[in-house]
Amino acid sequence: xxxxxxxxxxxxxxxxxxxxxxxxxxxxxxxxxxxxxxxxxxxxxxxxxxxxxxxxxxxxxxxxxxxxxxxxxxxxxxxxxxxxxxxxxxxxxxxxxxxxxxxxxxxxxxxxxxxxxxxxxxxxxxxxxxxxxxxxxxxxxxxxxxxxxxxxxxxxxxxxxxxxxxxxxxxxxxxxxxxxxxxxxxxxxxxxxxxxxxxxxxxxxxxxxxxxxxxxxxxxxxxxxxxxxxxxxxxxxxxxxxxxxxxxxxxxxxxxxx
Amino acid sequence: xxxxxxxxxxxxxxxxxxxxxxxxxxxxxxxxxxxxxxxxxxxxxxxxxxxxxxxxxxxxxxxxxxxxxxxxxxxxxxxxxxxxxxxxxxxxxxxxxxxxxxxxxxxxxxxxxxxxxxxxxxxxxxxxxxxxxxxxxxxxxxxxxxxxxxxxxxxxxxxxxxxxxxxxxxxxxxxxxxxxxxxxxxxxxxxxxxxxxxxxxxxxxxxxxxxxxxxxxxxxxxxxxxxxxxxxxxxxxxxxxxxxxxxxxxxxxxxxxxxxxxxxxxxxxxxxxxxxxxxxxxxxxxxxxxxxxxxxxxxxxxxxxxxxxxxxxxxxxxxxxxxxxxxxxxxxxxxxxxxxx
Numbered sequence: 001x002x003x004x005x006x007x008x009x010x011x012x013x014x015x016x017x018x019x020x021x022x023x024x025x026x027x028x029x030x031x032x033x034x035x036x037x038x039x040x041x042x043x044x045x046x047x048x049x050x051x052x053x054x055x056x057x058x059x060x061x062x063x064x065x066x067x068x069x070x071x072x073x074x075x076x077x078x079x080x081x082x083x084x085x086x087x088x089x090x091x092x093x094x095x096x097x098x099x100x101x102x103x104x105x106x107x108x109x110x111x112x113x114x115x116x117x118x119x120x121x122x123x124x125x126x127x128x129x130x131x132x133x134x135x136x137x138x139x140x141x142x143x144x145x146x147x148x149x150x151x152x153x154x155x156x157x158x159x160x161x162x163x164x165x166x167x168x169x170x171x172x173x174x175x176x177x178x179x180x181x182x183x184x185x186x187x188x189x190x191x192x193x194x195x196x197x198x199x200x201x202x203x204x205x206x207x208x209x210x211x212x213x214x215x216x217x218x219x220x221x222x223x224x225x226x227x228x229x230x231x232x233x234x235x236x237x238x239x240x241x242x243x244x245x246x247x248x249x250x251x252x253x254x255x256x257x258x
Numbered sequence: 259x260x261x262x263x264x265x266x267x268x269x270x271x272x273x274x275x276x277x278x279x280x281x282x283x284x285x286x287x288x289x290x291x292x293x294x295x296x297x298x299x300x301x302x303x304x305x306x307x308x309x310x311x312x313x314x315x316x317x318x319x320x321x322x323x324x325x326x327x328x329x330x331x332x333x334x335x336x337x338x339x340x341x342x343x344x345x346x347x348x349x350x351x352x353x354x355x356x357x358x359x360x361x362x363x364x365x366x367x368x369x370x371x372x373x374x375x376x377x378x379x380x381x382x383x384x385x386x387x388x389x390x391x392x393x394x395x396x397x398x399x400x401x402x403x404x405x406x407x408x409x410x411x412x413x414x415x416x417x418x419x420x421x422x423x424x425x426x427x428x429x430x431x432x433x434x435x436x437x438x439x440x441x442x443x444x445x446x447x448x449x450x451x452x453x454x455x456x457x458x459x460x461x462x463x464x465x466x467x468x469x470x471x472x473x474x475x476x477x478x479x480x481x482x483x484x485x486x487x488x489x490x491x492x493x494x495x496x497x498x499x500x501x502x503x504x505x506x507x508x509x510x511x512x513x514x515x516x517x518x519x520x521x522x523x524x525x526x527x528x529x530x531x532x533x534x535x536x537x538x539x540x541x542x543x544x545x546x547x548x549x550x551x552x553x554x555x556x557x558x559x560x561x562x563x564x565x566x567x568x569x570x571x572x573x574x575x576x577x578x579x580x581x582x583x584x585x586x587x588x589x590x591x592x593x594x595x596x597x598x599x
Contacts, residue, residue: 088470105475
């Protein structure tokens with residue numbers, strides 16, 4: 001069953017067609033990679049799906065529900081979490097608080113309850129703290145729980161961002177270039193982490209990545225974009241052989257031969 | 259027991275001051291300063307919620323204060339005293355002793371709704387542009403009051419002295435001071451609880467990275483509305499109390515100068531620091547009084563102090579930290595056990 005279905009997604013930035021007629025079907029439990037040269041529109045697709053941009057045309061259905069028109073926090077509340085290409089952690093809050101706050105859409109209490117510390121507040125707050133502690137333990141970040149993210153190394157910050165997304169208990173996890181700026185050792189750790197997360201949380205993962213080692217290692221299916229359009233899709237092996245993909249990345253093969 | 263130690267400490271302090279005031283150990287002047295301190299604490303902590311914790315730049319806090327001041331004063335004078343404009347009292351003057359907090363709260367609620375005037379544009383803009391909007395709201399409120407003749411227009415509004423006297427007639431205590439203590443305690447209590455909950459920390463997430471906050475599930479519009487309304491509502495309560503200290507208010511007390519004064523207190527104490535705001539409100543009130551003999555030079559000396567502070571401590575006295583972070587020993591007394599982060 002498809003967890004996410006995108007039909008004919010089109011988005012304009014002024015006169016520029018950033019995404020045009022994009023289609024995708026994401027099956028429950030799979031790991032799908034979205035690759036393409038710089039400026040192909042990959043992150044725009046992510047921003048459209050997470051509700052940050054409203055598409056000019058097209059439909060996005062998440063778990064059978066059309067999410068066009070929902071604001072980003074509403075989309076998140078449905079069980080879709082993402083990370084960002086350039087890390088966007090809240091730097092004046094501790095790691096622990098970062099992971100608590102991402103559960104904001106699941107708090108279920110309001111201002112009055114906060115001020116008067118009602119029962120709903122206390123149970124919810126306990127649950128949030130417990131989830132955050134679990135996530136920190138799972139990702140072995142417990143020693144950094146009271147640190148500020150900006151003081152931590154890059155690889156750890158990436159891990160915290162993934163933790164922050166996992167705290168939402170998502171059905172779909174979207175990772176935007178998780179390996180960007182990592183050294184080879186960190187990339188290996190990341191590959192293991194993503195595989196392990198998928199098995200542990202039984203969720204669907206959709207990732208954008210330039211790092212071919214990551215993509216080829218963990219993705220079951222790959223979709224390739226160029227100039228806002230899908231140019232190829234298939235298994236990693238098929239994609240590696242695809243003429244149009246090679247063309248998009250390296251230029252015309254005939255020219256290279258000659 | 260330890261959980262309530264800050265509450266006990268505050269209650270004891272208030273009681274001591276009240277006993278001193280009642281026993282004539284504190285003269286009227288010192289009492290006045292203590293009352294202004296209380297009002298300033300409410301103002302600076304409530305502005306810190308928006309400027310410090312949420313990272314917006316509101317420069318029109320006195321406007322909300324004016325709304326609260328006028329609403330509470332007019333209600334009190336209309337309901338409890340015989341007035342030339344509003345006619346005879348609608349309710350017995352003595353009932354004011356129970357109903358004063360109610361009118362105060364109504365003033366706060368009306369101010370909170372005026373706060374929406376700022377909250378709604380804040381969905382689209384932030385930074386300098388929002389600052390201009392808050393400035394405009396400050397001017398709108400001031401000019402509106404100046405042009406409503408029923409409440410005195412630019413001449414000001416008086417008659418609140420009778421309210422204090424009416425309360426004194428029932429039980430002979432410095433009632434306005436008591437209500438200021440209650441209001442100050444309430445305001446700090448509300449803000450403390452708000453910013454120490456996962457829900458309230460949502461506004462800090464908005465400050466750090468609004469896009470990430472919205473995408474990670476924080477309803478930023480809702481949080482902004484809550485923060486602005488809470489902040490302006492508390493400012494309204496401060497205004498209501500302020501009006502009853504001297505028993506006279508005029509639109510000239512709620513100009514951009516007053517807003518600036520509140521902002522100075524916030525930046526002096528440190529952004530996003532509740533204890534810093536409390537300390538700086540107390541300190542600033544004292545400094546203003548100490549420098550009084552300097553007369554005109556006062557307004558040279560105080561800005562100079564501010565410049566020095568910005569040069570050597572740009573974050574304010576306690577930027578993004580609390581007193582318990584600076585003096586960990588205090589934590590043993592003031593922070594309940596078993597709390598993380």
